Amino acid sequence: MTSFDAALARLAQAAGPLDSQSVPLAVAAGRVLASPVHARLASPRVAVSAMDGYALADATTRAGDWLEVIGEARPGLPFGGEVGPGQAVRLFTGAPLPPGADRVIMQEHAERDGGRVRFTPGYGPAWHVRAAGSDFAEGALLLEAGTLLTPRALLAAAAADMAELTVYRRPRLAILGTGDELAAPGTAASQPFAIPESVTLGVAALAADSGAEVVWRGSHGDDLAGLTERAGALLAMSDLVVVTGGASVGDYDFAKAMFAAHGLDLVFSKLAIKPGKPVWFGRSGDCLVLGLPGNPTSALVTASLFLRPLLARLQGRPVAAALPWRRLPLAAPLPPTGDRETFVRTIWDEAGLRPVRNQDSGAQLALAQSEWLVRCPIDTPALPAGTVVSALQL
Secondary structure: OHHHHHHHHHHHOOOOOEEEEEEEEHHOOOOOEEOOOOOOOOOOOOEEEOEEEEEEEEHHOOOOOOOOEEEEEEEEEEOOOOOOOEEOOOOOOOOOOOOOOOOOOEEEEEEEOOOEEEEOOOOOOOOEEEOOOOOOOOOOOEEOOOOEEOOHHHHHHHOOOOEEEEEEEOOOOEEEEEEEEEEOOOOOHHOOOOOOHHHHHHHHHHHOOOOOOEEEEEEEOOOOHHHHHHHHHHHHHHHHHEOOOOOOOOOOOOOOHHHHHOOOEEEEEEEOEEEEOOOEEEEEOOOEEEEOOOOHHHHHHHHHHHHHHHHHHHOOOOOOOOOOOOOEEEEEOOOOOOOOEEEEEEEEEEEEEEEEEOOOOHHHHHHHHHHHHEEOOOOOOOEOOOEEEEEEOO
16 A cells, blocks of 8 residues: 555646636635736835825934925825925825925924924934835745745736736546435435435535636446446546545445546555555546545545645645644544554544544534644554644644
């Protein structure tokens, strides 16, 4: 069996970034930059006020002396003249500093009398001026290629005066659940021995959250001819096909066999992890194929561990970006692991990470309650409460 780390390394090597496209800034949130963003202008472009107050020349101003107010400036509407000795310009936060002025005194220190103003002692020491280019200079690198366009990054791209951004194309993803027992949610109660098909819905939501475009989602019974036909159609429309279930060695497990007629080259198959031993990954022509277990908990846990990193790679990000492990304390003990690396579902409380009671691979209620995965390498001894462990947020 292949180790978790070895499987991730092979996945990273087999998958690379898709092609790029230009998109309007307004719809770029959640995408990944394929080209860096450089500032088209400085910020601020000129010196501006950091406070509401009065602009003046510091060298010719003393507390208590009256100054003539010769005009006003607002953001985008500068004062048209120059400030001389004994003069001041009323201005508001973000307004350009007029020529001749080098300081802003806050309005809280001002006493206004018609067209003149004076200031109370102790109005310093701050000058309340944002220098031109103090945030960033024209041409400065603001965002590197591979940056996920979070709200913070999107704000910086807008500040760079970019109307469009070059981003990696979103991976087209098809998700196929296999099994004769599967029924659409809402119909299972009327069918004896049927179970609601829950896995593909969870995988689709996780994939969309990771930047994928889900182009097809559905299920199919355990019929090899029908599955082979469906596999061909999904390969033709997708960059990545995810198959759930059918990965064991039973007479009706056709997850790999359904791709045989289309040419399946396996990258790895069977992993030394728990849950997730049946996970497999390969390529069929230009399309990648990822096989996940059919049990709901196993499917969602392994989707977090493999599908998220795979989608990151297709969008120009490293595997590690999708697996931000943290060091956190246990609030309760963990039993020892055996010959497979184990990922324990836990919740977080004020004392730390606490394992959910039901760790069964088919437990859906426990999965809904789980918040973190704790990584326990092969042959890890029992861990007491308080032990600091590696954890990944689900």
